[in-house]
Amino acid sequence: MEISLTKQFNVEKIRKDFPILARTVNNKPLIYFDNSATTQKPKIVIETLNKFFETHNANIHRGIHKLAEESTLLYEEAHKKVSDFINAEFEEVIFTKNTTESLNLLAYSLFNNLKENDEIIVSQMEHHSNFVPWQQLAKSKNFKLNFVKIDKEGNLDLDHLKQLLNKKTKIVSLVHISNVLGTINPVKEIAKIVHENNSLLIVDAAQSVPHMKIDVKDLDVDFLAFSGHKIYGPTGIGVLYGKKHLLKNMAPFLYGGDMIREVTFEYTNFNQLPWKFEAGTPQIAEAVALGSAIDYLNEIGPERIEEYEKYLTNYLYKKLSEQKDVKIYGSKNRSSLISFNISDLHPHDVASILDSEGIAIRAGHMCAMPLVREVLKEPAVCRVSLSFYNTKEEIDKFILALDKVRRTFKK
Ligand code: C6P
Numbered sequence: 001m002e003i004s005l006t007k008q009f010n011v012e013k014i015r016k017d018f019p020i021l022a023r024t025v026n027n028k029p030l031i032y033f034d035n036s037a038t039t040q041k042p043k044i045v046i047e048t049l050n051k052f053f054e055t056h057n058a059n060i061h062r063g064i065h066k067l068a069e070e071s072t073l074l075y076e077e078a079h080k081k082v083s084d085f086i087n088a089e090f091e092e093v094i095f096t097k098n099t100t101e102s103l104n105l106l107a108y109s110l111f112n113n114l115k116e117n118d119e120i121i122v123s124q125m126e127h128h129s130n131f132v133p134w135q136q137l138a139k140s141k142n143f144k145l146n147f148v149k150i151d152k153e154g155n156l157d158l159d160h161l162k163q164l165l166n167k168k169t170k171i172v173s174l175v176h177i178s179n180v181l182g183t184i185n186p187v188k189e190i191a192k193i194v195h196e197n198n199s200l201l202i203v204d205a206a207q208s209v210p211h212m213k214i215d216v217k218d219l220d221v222d223f224l225a226f227s228g229h230k231i232y233g234p235t236g237i238g239v240l241y242g243k244k245h246l247l248k249n250m251a252p253f254l255y256g257g258d259m260i261r262e263v264t265f266e267y268t269n270f271n272q273l274p275w276k277f278e279a280g281t282p283q284i285a286e287a288v289a290l291g292s293a294i295d296y297l298n299e300i301g302p303e304r305i306e307e308y309e310k311y312l313t314n315y316l317y318k319k320l321s322e323q324k325d326v327k328i329y330g331s332k333n334r335s336s337l338i339s340f341n342i343s344d345l346h347p348h349d350v351a352s353i354l355d356s357e358g359i360a361i362r363a364g365h366m367c368a369m370p371l372v373r374e375v376l377k378e379p380a381v382c383r384v385s386l387s388f389y390n391t392k393e394e395i396d397k398f399i400l401a402l403d404k405v406r407r408t409f410k411k
């Protein structure tokens with residue numbers, strides 16, 4: 001099973017698609033284990049960016065000339081590729097800068113649909129991007145912000161969610177996969193619970209879209225946000241999915257060029273979806289290159305990616321659990337990342353010795369301070385986050401490198 005899966009996946013061939021994986025760091029072959037922060041880019045994405053600027057570059061939706069026509073076509077093709085990728089309608093996919101902007105767009109635009117004393121629910125395992133916008137909104141308008149607790153295993157306490165829901169709850173905004181715990185939240189089941197209460201469900205899918213097949217219709221979420229740079233696309237391009245009838249009734253987020261249909265000195269008619277939410281010149285080249293990243297992922301197959309990454313994560317979990325001085329955080333029902341600490345060692349020290357071995361991990365609060373500090377009660381954690389271009393051999397090297405960390409710091 002082990003060998004056939006690896007063979008079937010042909011990770012060595014896949015690695016050749018990523019030029020950066022051939023480089024060395026501190027004279028050691030790079031082992032990139034910081035994929036939850038951002039993923040590396042396959043050649044096809046880099047080439048698409050270059051080709052766009054070398055041959056097509058023009059502003060979109062404006063010019064009558066050939067280049068403008070080509071750019072517009074490529075940009076709208078990217079909209080279509082993203083919609084198909086998550087099984088959404090064309091009008092339901094809005095390009096933003098990243099997950100953070102997608103979630104802020106919702107907080108700002110839904111603001112008008114809320115009134116004083118309405119309630120919003122998030123969870124204890126949110127990234128700051130799905131927490132701070134709601135916290136600030138709640139403060140400014142006297143909304144109540146509630147937090148779904150997590151249990152000892154690192155899973156969302158769904159009974160607590162049910163207890164928190166009431167007539168005043170307008171919005172429930174939850175992470176799909178925690179960037180600290182790796183927990184995979186049961187979004188489909190949550191959508192049912194939330195909709196029975198007539199509330200809206202927003203899902204922060206920054207860490208799920210890179211690792212599993214997402215079908216927004218099947219999940220029945222109202223909104224879903226993710227970042228292009230975490231799914232092997234460029235930085236600067238993000239996605240907001242929203243159900244058409246909800247987006248239609250929402251106020252625009254930013255005002256200006258391209259989001260309008262007609263403007264007079266007295267009034268403005270807004271553009272149709274999705275452009276009503278895409279004011280100004282958008283990230284054209286980045287969107288087109290995101291389309292190439294999606295082509296690339298489709299070619300490998302999201303289901304095969306999920307299967308291979310599961311195999312790698314299980315191997316990493318087994319190896320790390322065998323280390324007597326390592327504490328692992330989070331649930332067994334996890335995606336491709338593991339946060340941990342080595343007793344008595346500061347995560348930053350661990351990360352810097354690993355870096356001297358060419359191994360890139362993340363150490364810190366992971367932009368989830370309330371979770372790390374107030375729930376896990378740690379100042380920081382170390383995190384290994386895997387991609388389908390990582391290998392079992394890299395995990396073995398990482399485990400060996402932990403001995404160097406111990407030798408350096410432990411007396
Ligand atoms: N987490 C990590 O190392 P942006 O920065 O907007 O592309 O993504 C924000 C974001 C939102 N939600 C979750 C669950 C996330 O993990 C992230 C980004 C990175 O964990 C950088 S802090």
